[in-house]
Amino acid sequence: MTAVQVLSMKHFSAVLTRGPAMGERRREALGDSNIFKDEELVQKTLKGNDSAFEELIRRHKRYVMAIVSHYSRDAQETDDMAQEVFIKAYFSLKTFKFKAPFQHWLSRIASFTAMDHLRKRTRQKEDLFSDLRPECYDWLESVLSAGLNPLSDSRQKKELEDLLETALSVLSAEDQFLMRAAGLEGCSIQELSQRTGWSGALIKVRLFRARKKMRKYLERVLNAEKKKI
Amino acid sequence: MTPDEKSKKLDKLEKLLWESKKTDPEAVPGDDFEKRVLNRIQKQKSEPENEPLLRVMNRLAWKVLPVAASLFFFFSVLSFSEGQKNEDWLNLIMNQDESWNSSWLEENIK
Numbered sequence: 280m281t282a283v284q285v286l287s288m289k290h291f292s293a294v295l296t297r298g299p300a301m302g303e304r305r306r307e308a309l310g311d312s313n314i315f316k317d318e319e320l321v322q323k324t325l326k327g328n329d330s331a332f333e334e335l336i337r338r339h340k341r342y343v344m345a346i347v348s349h350y351s352r353d354a355q356e357t358d359d360m361a362q363e364v365f366i367k368a369y370f371s372l373k374t375f376k377f378k379a380p381f382q383h384w385l386s387r388i389a390s391f392t393a394m395d396h397l398r399k400r401t402r403q404k405e406d407l408f409s410d411l412r413p414e415c416y417d418w419l420e421s422v423l424s425a426g427l428n429p430l431s432d433s434r435q436k437k438e439l440e441d442l443l444e445t446a447l448s449v450l451s452a453e454d455q456f457l458m459r460a461a462g463l464e465g466c467s468i469q470e471l472s473q474r475t476g477w478s479g480a481l482i483k484v485r486l487f488r489a490r491k492k493m494r495k496y497l498e499r500v501l502n503a504e505k506k507k508i
Numbered sequence: 509m510t511p512d513e514k515s516k517k518l519d520k521l522e523k524l525l526w527e528s529k530k531t532d533p534e535a536v537p538g539d540d541f542e543k544r545v546l547n548r549i550q551k552q553k554s555e556p557e558n559e560p561l562l563r564v565m566n567r568l569a570w571k572v573l574p575v576a577a578s579l580f581f582f583f584s585v586l587s588f589s590e591g592q593k594n595e596d597w598l599n600l601i602m603n604q605d606e607s608w609n610s611s612w613l614e615e616n617i618k
Contacts, residue, residue: 329546336542348535357535365545366552422524423517439528446525462526494518497525501517 317381325372332372336365339382343389349463350393350456352444360396364389383473390456390474397452419501442500449496454489461486 315323315331317338323331340361347360367388375384418435419442447455460466460474468479475482538544 329549332549333542333546336545340537340541344535344537348532349529354535358538358541361537361541362545362548366548369545369549370552419521423520436528439525440532443525443529463529494522497518497521498514501521 318377321372321375321377321381324369332369335381339385340365342382343385346386346389346464347393349459350396356396360389360392364392367392387474387476390460393459394452394456397455401448401452401455423501446493446496446500449492450489454485454492457482457486458489458493 315334317335320331320335324335343364344357344361347364348357351357351360364385368385371388375381418438422435447458450458456475457471460471466474468482471477471482472479477485
């Protein structure tokens, strides 16, 4: 894809996401905002132009939401987390060094915000087995042995999502973050290292241990189910 | 069930669990997302702890506090030692007085 195509796509998406009145207002403050690079908008924000930051939010909100949605339980929490990411970014904009792209810097903030949320959630952790509904035990064995696809049924899909959340809650916030980033976002070790600042070796070890712990929990769930049957 | 079968079953369950979450619809920002963020930023800016003057004072307080504590400690030690000196001086006078009294008594008795 050529740069011109990319630019026109950016322009098209920007036109789609903004209302006409808001667009007019911003054009007054920024001129045609699409001609500015992210870094230029950052500099404008640092000089006190909040319309520039509004444009940055507009450009990156979907990207940030896509990241944080893997760490939240519902749409409301995703929205709150995404807002928090941009607020943190705004107040720490002075620390942006203009070496890496703005989006990379934003993804780091999103990762740490996600980790903070997971930490809060692990602090409120309750008895793990009590979270599982009895129906979950009933159909899990049949799904696994018969090779059915439970994802087509929304109720069963929800059950599986709940089980995943419960299994992940066994882990520490940091391990949960790594597992979710690798399992849901499909992040590589290198990407995880860039986002967290941890070494690749440390991430590998943490992922290995976290997966082992999670499998142990799932094994307990399956055994509990078997006893029940 | 053999360990191999158990492991395969767990693999399957794990895959299913991740797939269940992956197929969630893409999160879409709500209406006026930008406005809501900017409103929250403005609100946080106007909070007292975010006032520039208070922020500077807060930062300064952490720098000044150890210096002030050290100075306070230094002057307390100094005044204590001065006090001690005064006490010694008083004792000296008292002792001198006593010696004077005793010599006066001795002379008068004679």
